[in-house]
Amino acid sequence: MSEALNHDNVLEEAARWQAEGRKVALATVIETWGSAPRPVGSQLAIRDDATFIGSVSGGCIEGDVVTRALETLESGKPEILEYGVSDAMAWEVGLACGGRIRVMVEPVKA
């Protein structure tokens, strides 16, 4: 089966990007409550141009996670983010499914 069809190669992709000289950050779901879309341990690798692979939700919070992960490339420090239920009428970032999750974002240090 070709690598392109294997969706579980987030870390391999992160290592490859870094070997190419790109800056890379990682996001990992570390805790969930209620009906969270992706289980604990789910990961996202983010390249310095905001290209990303993997998932930490069903697509609800990836946009914000990518932004916050890119910020850790500047600060050099990991952060823990928390996302809860979103109000669909407001344009805030959150989970429509009613779950709550904590996500760790961190830079990969060369």
Next chain:
Amino acid sequence: MDAHILQQLVRDRAEKRATVLATRLTDGMQKLVYPTDKQEEKWLIEAVSQVLASDRGRIVEGPDGEWFLNPFNPPLRLILVGAVHIAQPLARIASLAGYDVTVVDPRTSFASEERFPDTHLVTGWPDEAMAALAPDARTAIVTLTHDPKLDDPALHAALRSPAFYVGALGSKKTHAARIARLAQAGFGEDEIARINGPVGLSIGAKSPAEIAISIMAQITETLRK
């Protein structure tokens, strides 16, 4: 994460070594912990063994604060006995679901590269093949040949192993005859009851691909429920 930890983790995954990425949440300190590491602290080894066994990451309370433990197990394995038509879509679907698939069939006209591209093929007899493959608790086994000469030795090995799923293709009638043979071979009722037969969830599957979906669905149900 330090680049050398990322590189080691990628190496561990390529070499199919179980490991846990441990992160101390108070300061972000990270290390890879292996369940067999004799140098590591006892509480951490116990927690690491637990998250690997459950295959679920979690936060644990250590003596120096909270740690997040993320397990990286080697892939689940699927052993298919019988390189028959159903094995072709099943090998592909299981591979998509993240399984390392091995197809066992001594009939080389069935177990050919052309029929199973990119699949690990073993053309020995099922008893020898199963001994070499040594199924563990992260292995599923499905027999597909309909031929007792090939299926039965594989089922004997499967029932003596801790495999999390054992399935056998065949009608109710075929399965009843199979149960009788296994009982005669000395297997108890509880052991024989581990076999999912007729194999797969009852979704009215007709084509080989549909039957493969029903089998993969049942393996997933057994794993996750």
